[in-house]
Amino acid sequence: MKPVVERLAGQYGGRFLLGEVDADRSRDLMTRYNVRYLPTLVPVRDSAELPNSRLIGYPGEAKLKAWIDARLAKG
Structure with missing residues (x-):
């Protein structure tokens, strides 16, 4: 999923910020x-x-992509 999300983030030209969390290091x-x-x-x-x-x-x-579009449409 990560490569797809990263590619989509580039295609959206900054309309959303993608952050990644290391689950093992960021338990809080x-x-x-x-x-x-x-x-x-x-x-x-x-x-x-x-x-x-x-x-x-x-x-x-x-x-x-549809999920991202729906989130962007709300804001």
Whole structure:
């Protein structure tokens, strides 16, 4: 999933910032955002998670792009 997300981030030309967290080294952050499964994408705006918006697992590129588009449309 990582290469696809990185490529999509480039295609969106800065419309979203992609951050990566090392789950083993950032247990406090994993706890803060209640991440229990990997991969998990947690969309955050103004330091708060967008409600009902996280993505768990890799749905494939087309669904991932649709998920990103839906998050960007909300803001």
